[in-house]
Amino acid sequence: MPTTEPRPNNQEGLQVRLAAIDKLIEEAEKLISAQEQEVDRMRAAGLDTRHAQGLLEAYRASARIAVQERRELQNEIARRGAL
Numbered sequence: 001m002p003t004t005e006p007r008p009n010n011q012e013g014l015q016v017r018l019a020a021i022d023k024l025i026e027e028a029e030k031l032i033s034a035q036e037q038e039v040d041r042m043r044a045a046g047l048d049t050r051h052a053q054g055l056l057e058a059y060r061a062s063a064r065i066a067v068q069e070r071r072e073l074q075n076e077i078a079r080r081g082a083l
Helices: 011-044 050-081
Strands: none
Touching: 011 050
């Protein structure tokens, strides 16, 4: 049975998670940019872009999820800082 790492509850642990998510978002933005270029290249060559476009949309969805997670972590860090 797969296990997951426990999520840290302290402020420092939240900051570590936030830094990891920031890095994930940065990487996702690079992937999105590269995939947009690939879709454009394929389109210009007259190739079918459906699969490449689907991958691009998956990258975009992943980035949206990561941005939402970052927002939630930022709110939690702010909330705990106010305690």
